Amino acid sequence: MKQVFSKPVSLKDVQTHFCPGCHHGSIHRLVAEAMDSFGIADKTIGCASVGCSVFLYGYFTIDVVESPHGRAPAVATGVKRARPDRIVFTYQGDGDLAAIGTSEIIHAANRGEKITVIFVNNTTYGMTGGQMAPTTMPGQKTSTSPNGRDVANDGKPFKMAELLSNLDGVAYSARVALNNPRNVLQAKKIIKNAFQYQVEGKGFAFIEALAACPTNWGMNPLAANERVGSEMIPYFPLGVFKNNENL
Amino acid sequence: MSALKRKFVKGNEAVAMAAIEAGVQCYFGYPITPQSDIPEYLSRELPKAGGTFIQVESEIGAINMVLGASACGVRAMTSSSGPGISLKQEGISYMAGSELPGVIVDIMRSGPGLGGIDASQADYHQATKGGGHGGYRIIVLAPNSGQEMYDLTMLAFDLSDQYRMPAMVLADSVLGQMKESIVPHPRPKADLPAKEWAVRGTGGGVQNVVKSLYLGDGEMEKFHWKMHARYQELADKESRWEEFATDDAELIVTAFGCTSRIARTAVEMARAEGLKVGLMRPITLFPFPKKGYAELSARCKRWLTMELSTGQMVDDVRLAVARDAEVEFYGRPPGAGSLPTPEELFTQIKKFC
Numbered sequence: 001m002k003q004v005f006s007k008p009v010s011l012k013d014v015q016t017h018f019c020p021g022c023h024h025g026s027i028h029r030l031v032a033e034a035m036d037s038f039g040i041a042d043k044t045i046g047c048a049s050v051g052c053s054v055f056l057y058g059y060f061t062i063d064v065v066e067s068p069h070g071r072a073p074a075v076a077t078g079v080k081r082a083r084p085d086r087i088v089f090t091y092q093g094d095g096d097l098a099a100i101g102t103s104e105i106i107h108a109a110n111r112g113e114k115i116t117v118i119f120v121n122n123t124t125y126g127m128t129g130g131q132m133a134p135t136t137m138p139g140q141k142t143s144t145s146p147n148g149r150d151v152a153n154d155g156k157p158f159k160m161a162e163l164l165s166n167l168d169g170v171a172y173s174a175r176v177a178l179n180n181p182r183n184v185l186q187a188k189k190i191i192k193n194a195f196q197y198q199v200e201g202k203g204f205a206f207i208e209a210l211a212a213c214p215t216n217w218g219m220n221p222l223a224a225n226e227r228v229g230s231e232m233i234p235y236f237p238l239g240v241f242k243n244n245e246n247l
Numbered sequence: 248m249s250a251l252k253r254k255f256v257k258g259n260e261a262v263a264m265a266a267i268e269a270g271v272q273c274y275f276g277y278p279i280t281p282q283s284d285i286p287e288y289l290s291r292e293l294p295k296a297g298g299t300f301i302q303v304e305s306e307i308g309a310i311n312m313v314l315g316a317s318a319c320g321v322r323a324m325t326s327s328s329g330p331g332i333s334l335k336q337e338g339i340s341y342m343a344g345s346e347l348p349g350v351i352v353d354i355m356r357s358g359p360g361l362g363g364i365d366a367s368q369a370d371y372h373q374a375t376k377g378g379g380h381g382g383y384r385i386i387v388l389a390p391n392s393g394q395e396m397y398d399l400t401m402l403a404f405d406l407s408d409q410y411r412m413p414a415m416v417l418a419d420s421v422l423g424q425m426k427e428s429i430v431p432h433p434r435p436k437a438d439l440p441a442k443e444w445a446v447r448g449t450g451g452g453v454q455n456v457v458k459s460l461y462l463g464d465g466e467m468e469k470f471h472w473k474m475h476a477r478y479q480e481l482a483d484k485e486s487r488w489e490e491f492a493t494d495d496a497e498l499i500v501t502a503f504g505c506t507s508r509i510a511r512t513a514v515e516m517a518r519a520e521g522l523k524v525g526l527m528r529p530i531t532l533f534p535f536p537k538k539g540y541a542e543l544s545a546r547c548k549r550w551l552t553m554e555l556s557t558g559q560m561v562d563d564v565r566l567a568v569a570r571d572a573e574v575e576f577y578g579r580p581p582g583a584g585s586l587p588t589p590e591e592l593f594t595q596i597k598k599f600c
Contacts, residue, residue: 043448047315048458057456063446065318066458068341071311074303078315078323079446081299082273086319086448104311107304 008032010041010061017055021221023178023211023228024052027120028059030184031089034192035062038199044087047076049096051127053120056091070101073108076115087198089116095125098134098158105164109204112169116194117206119160121236122213130216134158137231142216157235161208165241171203173242177210179228183238190240202245210236253430258396258422259284261429262326262352265400267292269434271350272321273299275312277331280364281420282354285326306331310338310351317342317349318457320445322404326352328420329370330361332378339413340379343474344459346444348407350400351385352416354423357581366419366505367581371559374417375533382471384478386414386485387532389503393427399530405437406485410477411444417532419555421505421586482534489528492518493543496525498600500592501540501564502553503529510553513592522600532560540567550574551599553592555581575599 007013010032018024035041046064048056049072057064067075072090080088097105097119108115124142125131132145135157139148149157165173172194176187187209194205210232214224256264263285266274274293276286286302293300299316303309309325316323327335332353342349353374357367374387386406388399400416407414446455461467491511493499502510507528517524527543529536544550550572552561561576568574577595579585 041449042451045319045446045448054460057454057458061449061454063449063455064457065315065446066341066345066456066460067314068311068337071307071314071338074308074311075315075318077301077308078273078275078312078317079319080315081301081312082316082319082321082323083447103305104308107308111301 008036010035012059012061014058018052019215021212021214021224023209024120026178026184027118027209027211030188030191031118032060033188034195037192038195040087040199044089045079045083047072047079047088047090049090049092051093051096051125053091053093070096070099071104072096073101073104073113073117077108077113080113080115087195089118091118092120093126094121094123094133094135098160109164109206110167110169112203114198114201114203116198119206119208120211121208122211123232124213124216126213126216137235159236161206161241164206169204170206170242171244172197172205174240175208175210175236175238177228177233177238179225251430251432253428255426255428256393257284257424257426258393258418259354259424260288261393261396262400262416263288263292264431265397266324266350267296268431269401269404270322271298271324271404273312273316273323274325275301275303275309275323276325277303277306277309277327279328279331281356281423282326282328282352284423285352306334307337310335313349314338314342314345314347317347318345318446320442320447324350324352326354328354328356329358332370332373336379339385340381340383341459342413343383343385344381345457346411347413347457348411349413350403350407350416351413352400353418355417355419363581363583364420365581365583366421366555366586368419368504368506368554369556369559369581370417371532371556374415375535383474384533385412386410386481387417388414389417389530389532390422391504391507391528393425393429396422397429397431401434405439408439410481412477417504419505478534482537485531486534486536486538487530488536488539489530490543491526493525493527493547495523496547497523498549498551498596499525499527499543499547500551500553500596501527503532503560506553506555509587509589510592512589513596516589516593517596522596524596524600535563535567537567540564541569544568544572548572549599551596552576554578
């Protein structure tokens with residue numbers, strides 16, 4: 001019988017610690033499939049951040065360095081400059097990349113570091129228990145915005161994929177979602193593109209992945225998945241915002 | 248570099264020259280007075296030597312780039328002064344927690360806050376007691392001349408690699424800005440352990456992970472005891488100090504860095520007047536050379552600590568000397584014009600003789 005589906009070799013055969021309905025596992029898989037498609041797992045270095053995504057090394061078979069909160073783009077810069085022939089990616093959440101780490105991401109992007117950034121936006125701080133993030137939706141209730149995010153007090157959510165696409169150093173910036181099979185297939189293609197940019201030495205690539213966090217949203221997995229489609233995508237539109245093959 | 252050719256350079260330039268000779272591959276830094284000669288020199292010379300220089304957007308970014316490059320197994324460094332060193336503490340703590348080498352140069356200026364740009368030794372506690380969170384220590388070397396800015400920078404790289412922990416060269420604006428003649432020399436051959444732990448891509452072999460997160464039962468405690476043993480080994484093998492005229496001394500002056508130069512002149516003035524005064528200069532501030540202090544204070548019970556602060560090293564001196572030794576303190580907190588003169592220190596010495 002012809003085998004049509006298997007586990008990516010870049011992923012370990014382990015049980016996930018992520019909550020039911022969380023999209024981290026799906027995103028891990030797509031990143032692993034992208035690495036497999038180029039056969040680069042043995043020359044890739046992952047830069048883990050803090051929060052739910054810190055356990056990168058528990059799932060991927062690749063070498064991983066852990067970074068302080070928000071600093072993964074700086075750590076990745078050090079890695080890539082020290083080993084320019086390696087493939088380097090960061091994997092960061094919204095509380096990491098769009099709050100404490102805004103300086104590091106914007107400057108790494110502006111320098112055009114030849115790295116790939118996987119940005120998982122679930123509109124909340126997951127591991128710390130569901131506090132308000134820079135990407136929390138207007139009116140969204142969290143443990144630190146109990147009456148809902150008040151944009152007059154807290155500002156509006158950052159649209160990181162659009163923001164970074166304005167920087168000349170950025171080669172590729174896109175937003176994907178994992179809420180239905182069509183979007184997953186699109187995300188797979190776009191994440192692969194992001195790695196291709198680096199394999200070809202073209203420059204900084206940024207992927208924002210909209211993700212569900214059922215536990216902290218106080219929803220069951222299905223409802224959380226539906227929220228991605230009904231609330232998040234209208235505010236955070238999917239698409240490729242920058243695709244500069246000429247860099 | 249042609250060996251043994253004398254050069255007349257600033258202390259900061261000596262640091263940068265030594266770093267290149269020591270094989271630094273990546274320098275990441277941010278301008279701040281009085282250390283900016285270091286990034287200026289390296290921006291010019293490091294690329295010629297095949298290395299990477301980045302002027303980073305912040306000190307926080309810089310130290311995390313050092314973390315990333317070091318995790319790959321290459322020699323990496325950064326430099327700054329007080330306000331910038333404060334920003335680097337997060338990354339230094341992570342490097343200590345990840346057992347990563349790396350060299351940090353602190354050309355001390357006065358503080359707290361913006362303070363001023365004149366010489367100070369008031370970062371002593373921050374440098375030697377950990378500085379960041381989590382109960383770690385780093386190697387701290389305190390040069391007192393242009394030559395030592397060169398020599399100890401080179402040594403910092405080797406010790407850092409040997410013991411897998413960050414090393415700091417702790418100097419000040421006098422040492423950084425003063426021009427002296429130095430004799431650069433090639434990197435001495437050192438038998439250093441291979442960096443088997445570095446992330447380089449698995450190459451199909453085993454996975455390497457550089458991390459500081461320990462969540463398993465007892466893992467964190469085990470890590471701390473392992474580091475504690477490493478600090479003990481450092482103290483046993485790497486404590487360095489210099490003595491001058493201590494054999495028959497009835498009073499020993501102790502000072503580090505630029506203050507030790509002024510103190511030495513004051514001690515020579517005392518000797519010229521027949522006073523039995525000596526000088527003890529710690530070169531490693533961590534590990535603090537406790538053995539040297541203990542041995543000297545077993546026979547000399549009177550001590551005078553001199554610092555460009557209201558007193559920080561004096562705490563370590565008091566802990567290191569014999570219990571019945573008397574430790575006096577003379578300090579000049581930093582501020583324009585507050586560098587003590589040899590005559591001023593000699594007056595203090597006479598008070599206690």
